[in-house]
Amino acid sequence: MFSHELRSAREAEGMSIATLARLSKTSRSAIAAYEDGSKHPRVDTAARILATLGRELTAVKVDLEKTRIDQEIIRTIESSYTGFAQAYDWASESVALIVDADVNAEGLPLGWGTVKTLVYGTTISTDEPLAGWRLQELAGSVRSELNLAREEHPPDLTYFARDSVVHGMEDGPSVRRAADFLVRAIAAGGDATFVQHRASAFLTHFGYPWLYVPHRLAREYRAALVVCRRFGDGNPLLRVLAQSIQERGF
Structure with missing residues (x-):
């Protein structure tokens, strides 16, 4: 799940939610919502956040x-x-x-x-x-x-x-x-x-x-x-x- 991957990547980089939000030009409340799974980002937003963490968004083909x-x-x-x-x-x-x-x-x-x-x-x-x-x-x-x-x-x-x-x-x-x-x-x-x-x-x-x-x-x-x-x-x-x-x- 994106929420788990995002939290794991952020913690692996030793980055706080506030820092990730600032570097990725995203609000802290949005980052928190993405991590707890209550909200899902648009594709471009997800890609931008992951790029800040040195990760890439991978597409998964739907049946x-x-x-x-x-x-x-x-x-x-x-x-x-x-x-x-x-x-x-x-x-x-x-x-x-x-x-x-x-x-x-x-x-x-x-x-x-x-x-x-x-x-x-x-x-x-x-x-x-x-x-x-x-x-x-x-x-x-x-x-x-x-x-x-x-x-x-x-x-x-x-x-x-x-x-x-x-x-x-x-x-x-x-x-x-x-x-x-x-x-x-x-x-x-x-x-x-x-x-x-x-x-x-x-x-x-x-x-x-x-x-x-x-x-x-x-x-x-x-x-x-x-x-x-x-x-x-x-x-x-x-x-x-x-x-x-x-x-x-x-």
């Missing part, structure tokens, strides 16, 4: 046989193509809506008013500080991924999940690549919402709509996550996400 995707779902997403400008404009103007969908899907006890207020940068007190922190983390992720979607090259389909580095397909249709990455990264233990953000940014780059979980399907989504993680079957999950396309009328 491709676990990826089973219904072509009908792929065709549904492919048929929603709008072009980059429309896909990006909708997502960038709908950050609060996307984050609200994430909050609902994760079962966080925050209403639309709180979501909208926090997403747009206003600090308010809440009786659910951990939920508020998670909301801000989700909003930051959406904005970060949208910035990547605007770049000349598509977002990298790579994700650090537990003790594995999941690499997406290097070629093939863009929708198939995004779906394959999403399923394998979640099956490997990645943060489901962040993985969805990366897959959606990839789709947006190629002119397809950002995918999210419709409010009415939150329960089905959670059940689909279990199926994806335990059996590697992403079809139920992708069907839920594809419903967001119909919800917007694309």
Whole structure:
């Protein structure tokens, strides 16, 4: 596990958490969370931290046989193509809506008013500080991924999940690549919402709509996550996400 390897490497170098955080340009709280396994770093962050300790991040291939995707779902997403400008404009103007969908899907006890207020940068007190922190983390992720979607090259389909580095397909249709990455990264233990953000940014780059979980399907989504993680079957999950396309009328 990355948490164990990180702690062992740091202790072997005789380095404190504070020193590692300073040298790797990472917060002390993040290093501590990575070491106790409560949080998993992005691939570039993990590589930077390990490089500070004189180590390299090694990719572990995830079993491709676990990826089973219904072509009908792929065709549904492919048929929603709008072009980059429309896909990006909708997502960038709908950050609060996307984050609200994430909050609902994760079962966080925050209403639309709180979501909208926090997403747009206003600090308010809440009786659910951990939920508020998670909301801000989700909003930051959406904005970060949208910035990547605007770049000349598509977002990298790579994700650090537990003790594995999941690499997406290097070629093939863009929708198939995004779906394959999403399923394998979640099956490997990645943060489901962040993985969805990366897959959606990839789709947006190629002119397809950002995918999210419709409010009415939150329960089905959670059940689909279990199926994806335990059996590697992403079809139920992708069907839920594809419903967001119909919800917007694309």
